[in-house]
Structure formats: structure tokens, C-alpha cells
Amino acid sequence: MSERSADSITLNIERSIVSGELEEGRPLPAERALMEQYGASRTVIREALTALTAKGFLKSRPRYRPIVCRPDASSAMQAAGGVIKHLLDNSRGVHDLYQVRVLFERVLVRDAATGADKDDLKYLKGALDDNEAAIGDSERFYATDVAFHRVLYTIAGNPAYPAIHTGFVEWLAPQWSRMPRSEQRNRDNFRAHKAIYEAILMRDPDAAERALVEHLETSWAFVRSTFFAGERE
Amino acid sequence: MSERSADSITLNIERSIVSGELEEGRPLPAERALMEQYGASRTVIREALTALTAKGFLKSRPRYRPIVCRPDASSAMQAAGGVIKHLLDNSRGVHDLYQVRVLFERVLVRDAATGADKDDLKYLKGALDDNEAAIGDSERFYATDVAFHRVLYTIAGNPAYPAIHTGFVEWLAPQWSRMPRSEQRNRDNFRAHKAIYEAILMRDPDAAERALVEHLETSWAFVRSTFFAGERE
DNA sequence: AAACACTATATGGTCGTACCAAAAGAGGAT
DNA sequence: ATCCTCTTTTGGTACGACCATATAGTGTTT
Numbered sequence: 001m002s003e004r005s006a007d008s009i010t011l012n013i014e015r016s017i018v019s020g021e022l023e024e025g026r027p028l029p030a031e032r033a034l035m036e037q038y039g040a041s042r043t044v045i046r047e048a049l050t051a052l053t054a055k056g057f058l059k060s061r062p063r064y065r066p067i068v069c070r071p072d073a074s075s076a077m078q079a080a081g082g083v084i085k086h087l088l089d090n091s092r093g094v095h096d097l098y099q100v101r102v103l104f105e106r107v108l109v110r111d112a113a114t115g116a117d118k119d120d121l122k123y124l125k126g127a128l129d130d131n132e133a134a135i136g137d138s139e140r141f142y143a144t145d146v147a148f149h150r151v152l153y154t155i156a157g158n159p160a161y162p163a164i165h166t167g168f169v170e171w172l173a174p175q176w177s178r179m180p181r182s183e184q185r186n187r188d189n190f191r192a193h194k195a196i197y198e199a200i201l202m203r204d205p206d207a208a209e210r211a212l213v214e215h216l217e218t219s220w221a222f223v224r225s226t227f228f229a230g231e232r233e
Numbered sequence: 234m235s236e237r238s239a240d241s242i243t244l245n246i247e248r249s250i251v252s253g254e255l256e257e258g259r260p261l262p263a264e265r266a267l268m269e270q271y272g273a274s275r276t277v278i279r280e281a282l283t284a285l286t287a288k289g290f291l292k293s294r295p296r297y298r299p300i301v302c303r304p305d306a307s308s309a310m311q312a313a314g315g316v317i318k319h320l321l322d323n324s325r326g327v328h329d330l331y332q333v334r335v336l337f338e339r340v341l342v343r344d345a346a347t348g349a350d351k352d353d354l355k356y357l358k359g360a361l362d363d364n365e366a367a368i369g370d371s372e373r374f375y376a377t378d379v380a381f382h383r384v385l386y387t388i389a390g391n392p393a394y395p396a397i398h399t400g401f402v403e404w405l406a407p408q409w410s411r412m413p414r415s416e417q418r419n420r421d422n423f424r425a426h427k428a429i430y431e432a433i434l435m436r437d438p439d440a441a442e443r444a445l446v447e448h449l450e451t452s453w454a455f456v457r458s459t460f461f462a463g464e465r466e
Numbered sequence: 467a468a469a470c471a472c473t474a475t476a477t478g479g480t481c482g483t484a485c486c487a488a489a490a491g492a493g494g495a496t
Numbered sequence: 497a498t499c500c501t502c503t504t505t506t507g508g509t510a511c512g513a514c515c516a517t518a519t520a521g522t523g524t525t526t
Binding site: 003004006014018043046047050051052053054055056057062071072073075076077079080082083084086087089096097099100103104106107108156158159160161164 | 237239247251276279280283284285286287288289290295304305306308309310312313315316317319320322329330332333336337339340341389391392393394397
């Protein structure tokens with residue numbers, strides 16, 4: 001099947017990384033050393049390294065030894081991101097992705113409403129307070145906005161969730177982070193966050209979900225009218 | 234920043250693919266032609282092609298011209314899959330991923346319960362009937378099981394959802410498709426599907442979600458006890 | 467004329483060598 | 497010990513060559 005020797009070397013190194021034989025964060029052996037180790041030419045070695053880099057198992061800067069990266073949820077998101085960013089050049093692609101985010105957060109707020117413990121609520125309240133305090137500073141407000149939503153992704157304790165959140169934020173950033181902001185809009189957004197928080201506090205998943213959906217749909221309407229005004233739905 | 238000329242060529246070709254200049258399904262120009270076009274050595278061209286292949290923009294078989302692949306949601310999933318499959322060698326990784334799937338389907342059944350139209354319900358019923366008819370044939374039952382869940386991912390009309398479903402199925406297949414099956418278990422699973430369908434039919438999102446969660450948790454319990462009996466939670 | 471066999475060519479896969487520029491390490495001067 | 501200089505290491509790029517195979521083109525056979 002895989003007659004290419006570069007492929008088998010890629011797999012070999014991949015396995016060495018996953019198994020921990022090649023330690024995360026450490027640089028890979030030099031290319032000329034790998035030639036000997038695998039009995040292949042440098043061409044082949046470099047092809048394998050290129051593939052591994054594109055797959056996210058190595059981080060390589062020009063003129064430095066590639067750094068080994070253990071796969072985790074966030075590198076998986078990053079690998080997907082290379083493709084996803086090309087899907088976001090029209091409102092359709094952005095909306096499809098945004099819908100996935102909405103779907104995700106709907107469950108998260110429901111679960112927060114039914115299952116959040118005292119600590120979770122404290123974190124959420126802290127993020128909400130930070131958000132309120134930043135109303136006057138639009139740049140900081142955006143950061144605290146993201147942070148507030150992120151708390152929802154951390155409550156469940158699944159390490160994949162925060163990675164997914166990071167993906168959403170990065171991919172949607174071209175639109176969201178560049179939205180024209182105003183103190184009035186910040187205030188509206190804060191009120192939406194507060195409504196979500198209070199519904200969670202009241203242990204009312206339906207209300208929390210409604211508040212979230214309304215919040216995110218309002219946000220989408222703004223983005224759409226700002227960046228995709230010319231396109232039809 | 235990116236001093237490597239291979240990187241800029243990679244980006245160039247990537248853009249040509251996304252823009253449609255290089256048509257999907259058509260083979261790429263020969264390497265020696267690309268050398269001239271970009272004024273670079275074959276070494277560099279080949280590195281670019283390797284990277285593009287790993288990123289999912291090209292499908293290359295040995296000794297054939299690489300085939301151009303337009304990025305879509307499913308190629309994004311595939312790119313992530315290269316990393317994700319390494320996270321699934323223990324129950325923790327599998328469970329984390331499975332939880333994402335559960336989260337996803339919880340919303341899907343809720344939305345189906347509130348928003349499915351007559352056609353959607355007909356499709357779902359059709360999938361359910363196929364599922365019932367296959368109870369005696371475990372292999373076919375697994376296929377109809379997957380198909381039933383897939384209907385939920387198609388109802389919403391977001392093209393990303395079916396791609397995500399495909400990802401879940403492929404990544405979780407090592408466990409699920411290899412589960413020991415019996416007519417009794419098939420019957421139980423069918424009953425669970427039926428309960429979900431009926432809750433959707435009754436327009437009861439809470440009941441539908443409950444039925445789904447119970448179904449998926451039962452399934453997880455089986456998988457866990459079969460494949461990860463030795464590990465602690 | 468049609469079917470087959472054969473040859474030439476195009477193409478991807480691999481190898482080796484060479485050179486450059488920048489980074490890292492070694493060694494000596496202060 | 498500190499700083500500067502020189503050498504070595506290392507990744508990035510280039511060129512040329514050879515192999516195996518798939519495809520196209522040619523010629524032969526029936």
C-alpha cells in the first residue's frame with residue numbers, strides 16, 4: 001500500500017512521538033542523524049518532517065530544530081483549522097460554523113444550570129464581574145466576553161471542550177474581534193451575559209438556553225449586517 | 234516571517250485550489266511543470282506538495298498525479314482525525330470524545346423534537362424501520378444504527394453536521410464496530426431508538442433528550458466494560 | 467481494419483552532492 | 497570571568513541523476 005518510504009518514516013516518528021519515546025517539547029534529532037537512523041536520503045527525511053509538521057506533530061521554525069508536539073485536543077483543532085479557515089470566506093461558511101458553536105453552548109449552559117457547583121458558579125460570577133468592569137474599555141471587554149463564555153466550556157471538565165472553544169474563537173475572530181464596538185453594545189452584551197448567569201443560578205436550563213440563544217443570535221445579526229451585508233441568506 | 238519558499242508556494246497553491254483556479258478532482262500539473270511556474274527546484278515543489286497532501290488539499294497515490302481536493306467540512310474532520318486517533322488509546326480519550334458526541338446529539342434530538350417537519354419525521358421513521366428489520370443481522374444492524382443517528386445530523390441542514398457525524402463514527406469505530414453483538418442487544422438498541430423517535434414525534438424535547446442520553450450511556454457502559462475493563466475511571 | 471505486442475516517454479519516488487546563511491559551540495584575547 | 501572571533505552544526509535550497517511504472521504512441525500480426 002504505502003510504497004513511499006517517506007510515509008513509513010512519518011508513521012514511525014509519529015508513533016515515537018505518541019509513545020513518548022520522543023519527548024514533548026524536545027527538539028527532534030538533526031536531519032542528518034535521522035538519515036542514518038532510517039537509512040534514507042535527506043530528501044525522504046525532509047518529506048517526512050514536512051508531513052509531520054503539517055499534521056501538527058512538530059512545530060518547526062526556519063533554521064531551528066523541529067520541536068516535538070504530543071497530540072492533544074488543541075492540536076487536533078489546529079489541524080482542522082488549516083482547512084476550516086478557507087471555509088469562512090462567505091457568510092454561509094461562517095454561519096455554519098457559528099451554528100456549531102451555538103449548538104455547543106446551548107448544552108453547556110443547560111448543563112451548567114443543572115449541574116454547576118458552588119465553585120463553578122463563583123468562577124462564572126467572577127468572569128461576569130470582570131466583564132462588567134470592562135464595559136468602558138472595548139478591547140478589554142472583548143477579552144472578558146471570550147473569557148465568560150470559556151468558563152462554560154471548562155465547567156464540564158472535559159479537556160476537549162476548552163480546545164473546541166479556542167478553535168471557535170480563533171476561527172471566528174476575523175469577524176468578531178474586528179466588529180465595531182461601542183459602550184452601548186458592550187452594555188447590551190453584558191446584560192445578556194448576566195441573564196445567562198442568572199438563569200443558571202436559578203437552575204433553569206430552559207431559560208438559560210433561551211438567554212444564550214438570543215444573545216448569540218443578536219451577535220450574529222450584528223456580524224452579518226457588518227461583514228456580509230451584500231450577501232443573501 | 235516564513236522565509237521558506239516552500240511555504241509561500243504551499244500558500245499559493247492552496248489559494249489556487251480554494252479560489253477554484255485549480256479545479257477539484259483534476260490532477261495537479263506535473264512537478265517539473267510547477268518548477269518552472271514557480272521558479273523553484275523540485276525539492277521545494279515536492280515539499281510544498283507534501284505539506285498540501287498532509288493538510289488535505291491533495292490526495293496523492295504513489296506514481297499518480299496528485300488530485301486536487303476542495304476543502305469542506307469533511308476534509309477538516311479528516312485533518313483533525315490524523316491527530317485524534319492517537320488520543321483514543323485509553324478509555325479517558327475515548328470517553329472525552331464520546332461525551333462530545335453525546336453533547337452534540339442531545340441538541341440534535343431536542344431540535345428534532347421541536348422543529349422536524351413531516352419529511353424529516355418520515356426519514357427518521359424509515360431509518361428506524363430499517364433498523365428494526367436488521368435486528369437479526371448484527372452487521373446490518375450496526376449499519377442501520379449508524380444511519381439512524383445520522384438522520385439526526387442531517388435534519389438541521391447544516392453541512393458541517395454530517396461531516397462531524399462521520400468523524401465520530403470513524404474515530405469511535407475501533408470500539409463500537411467491534412463490540413460483540415447479539416440479537417438481544419440489537420433488540421435493546423432498537424427499543425432505545427424507537428423511544429427517541431417517539432419522543433420526537435410527541436414533540437417532547439426533554440423526553441427525547443432523556444431517551445438519547447440513556448441510550449448512549451448504556452452503549453458507553455458496554456464499550457467500557459468490554460474494552461477498558463482494567464482501567465479505573 | 468482490428469487486435470495485440472512492443473517501445474518511447476512522462477512522471478513520481480529516491481538518492482547524492484553541493485552550497486549558503488544563520489545559529490550554536492569552541493577557543494583565545496582582554 | 498567576559499567578550500569577541502572562528503569553526504562547526506544545521507536547516508533551506510538547488511542541481512543532476514537514476515529507477516519503476518503508467519500512459520501514449522508505434523509497429524506488427526492476424
